[in-house]
Amino acid sequence: MTATIGSEPETPAASNTQRRSGSRYGVLLRYLGVRLLLIVPTAWILVTVVFFLMRVVGDPISAALGGRLPPDQIAERKRAAGFDRPILTQYWEYISGLLRGDFGRSQDNRAISDIIGSYGAATLELVVWALIVAFLVGVPLGRLAAKRRDRPTDVGLRLFAIVVYAAPVFFVGLLLKLVFAIELGWLPVAGRASTNVELALQNVSPKTNILFIDAILYGDSGYLLDVVKHAVLPAIALGLLTAGIFLRLVRINLIQTLRSDFVDAARARGLSDRVVTGRHAFRNAMIPIVTVMGMQIAMMLGGAVLTEITFEWKGLGYQLAQYLQARDFVAVQGIVAFLALVVAVMSFLVDIVVALIDPRVRF
Known part of the structure; x- marks a missing residue:
């Protein structure tokens, strides 16, 4: 055989490298494929639990309107909504509707x-702001606590982490409002933006309903500042809850990583402590943060209900509370089912990130 002019023969080492690279990608794709398939049973279990829990109180029509309408009108509405049919028939129609993107209709026919x-x-905007606060507070303080291990700084930071994690979100929110909004007058008390700003941003195109992006599209820096100022207190109230978890995770994992053999080897090569901690140990210590992020997003969605009520931040949590007060359990069921699906999808996305930064999870 003659070799192609201008080309070099493939060496055994290059061939082995390509095979190993292809094998790693194959393992990664199989891992992600399995995780993707697991979304289906996870989501099914979540929405099934939501459906039957909502039926514990009886049918939604009687729960919402019982005592407010005559029995014949309630029976008519139950028949029109299909709640007089067997529970398994209702369940099948409920699942079929979800597959079509139909989460049901509220009592006001919306x-x-x-x-x-x-x-x-x-x-979504509130959760993103809260995650930013959690990272900006929890990660640097976790590094500082690990660096000052068993010193007064470390003890104080660990107490801080316990307090912000244990304190109820609505209580933290009320304290923040009392200090920074009422006493000092630095920040707004409630809402996503001032009334005039919200009215102006209704006309922006394309409208995203994320006021920070809408204000950027509108092109008014004053409106953008107003939106940011309204987001500060809700983001801190919700973000501190997760910041305490991040602080403790970064601290303990950074301490454990700094004891590893590869860190000792890096120091033996003459690398400074700053390089060893920042470039080698810190990256490995961040893996648990990414791993638990899916669970923390689920916790934030739960905390968002109380945060939105406290600051009158009109999101899904605020609406969920309104429908609970109105005993509109069809609307509650639809919103909770949607949040459950979001948690399942976010868990899959976190698995992707973890698999990319930590090859050990793929083997």
């Missing part, structure tokens, strides 16, 4: 999907 589209962006 589609739950429209409610999610209108208010879901507000909750």
